[in-house]
Amino acid sequence: MELEEYRRASREVWEAMAPGWGEWAAEMETANAPVRAWLLRELDPRPGETMLELSAGAGATGFEVAGHLGDDGRLISSDFASEMVDVAQRRGNELGLRNVEYRVIDAERVGLPDNSVDGVVCRYGYMLVADAARAFAETRRVLRPGGRLALAVWSSAEDNPWASIAGRLLVERGQLPTPEPGAPGIFALADEDRLRMLLGDAGFTSVRVQQVPVTFRFPSVNDYVAWATNTAGALAVVLRGFDESERAAFAADLDERFAPFAAGGEYRFPGVAVCTAAS
Numbered sequence: 001m002e003l004e005e006y007r008r009a010s011r012e013v014w015e016a017m018a019p020g021w022g023e024w025a026a027e028m029e030t031a032n033a034p035v036r037a038w039l040l041r042e043l044d045p046r047p048g049e050t051m052l053e054l055s056a057g058a059g060a061t062g063f064e065v066a067g068h069l070g071d072d073g074r075l076i077s078s079d080f081a082s083e084m085v086d087v088a089q090r091r092g093n094e095l096g097l098r099n100v101e102y103r104v105i106d107a108e109r110v111g112l113p114d115n116s117v118d119g120v121v122c123r124y125g126y127m128l129v130a131d132a133a134r135a136f137a138e139t140r141r142v143l144r145p146g147g148r149l150a151l152a153v154w155s156s157a158e159d160n161p162w163a164s165i166a167g168r169l170l171v172e173r174g175q176l177p178t179p180e181p182g183a184p185g186i187f188a189l190a191d192e193d194r195l196r197m198l199l200g201d202a203g204f205t206s207v208r209v210q211q212v213p214v215t216f217r218f219p220s221v222n223d224y225v226a227w228a229t230n231t232a233g234a235l236a237v238v239l240r241g242f243d244e245s246e247r248a249a250f251a252a253d254l255d256e257r258f259a260p261f262a263a264g265g266e267y268r269f270p271g272v273a274v275c276t277a278a279s
């Protein structure tokens with residue numbers, strides 16, 4: 001797919017995912033708590049600083065950051081999908097956060113002045129952008145000298161069966177295209193060497209990478225399918241197109257493949273995030 005076509009399609013997909021990310025926010029945050037904690041620790045937000053969250057989704061990672069910035073500091077919570085920004089803003093208002101600004105920002109064209117933020121945080125965003133090199137260059141441009149970047153992307157498909165089993169099944173059934181090497185997608189920045197190279201090329205001189213394990217838990221296959229249908233980007237779009245019988249056939253196939261992950265009356269899937277601190 002051409003990059004421009006990918007950008008258009010991806011934005012449309014993520015606009016459509018926004019209500020689901022609002023609805024499933026608590027489950028997402030339970031599973032991803034270790035990653036959120038890692039990013040917060042490495043970003044090390046201090047009172048009075050300006051922090052930018054890119055690809056914020058429902059906003060939870062940045063909201064924790066905002067809690068450390070005080071009344072004089074500011075979090076810019078952003079996403080390229082305007083519906084996603086609305087979801088984050090509603091949640092931020094519910095939490096009573098007063099030092100947060102909400103903006104529609106594409107990570108490839110941030111649109112803030114050079115050297116204008118003290119830190120950037122981005123959980124599970126950079127691997128989805130059409131041109132990751134451009135997004136990292138934009139991040140470096142808006143960071144002040146000495147500014148910190150804390151990011152997480154997903155490790156390999158093998159490390160993340162919570163996502164890859166369903167994805168592989170749809171590829172086998174001809175309902176999703178085989179992922180092209182190097183193309184944007186959930187596992188596109190799994191390779192630590194490539195990630196380090198991209199960050200180095202963007203001008204980051206200090207890069208520290210750590211693999212952080214997570215666990216996704218689902219009471220049943222049907223719960224998994226409901227969750228994926230509402231949140232899983234391109235995969236969700238395929239699931240939304242299923243009629244009742246296709247959905248049942250898909251769930252039956254998953255049931256078989258999920259068997260090794262059954263434990264204590266639920267399914268427990270391991271996952272690994274590649275967490276990275278750069279400056």
Ligand SMILES: C[S@@+](CC[C@H](N)C(=O)[O-])C[C@H]1O[C@@H](n2cnc3c(N)ncnc32)[C@H](O)[C@@H]1O
Binds near residue numbers: 057078130
């Ligand atoms: C997997 S979700 C992660 C959301 C949130 N950061 C989290 O961890 O819960 C990916 C998010 O990246 C956003 N996104 C994808 N491409 C983007 C881009 N080029 N610029 C900004 N945001 C983008 C999507 O709209 C979506 O909200």
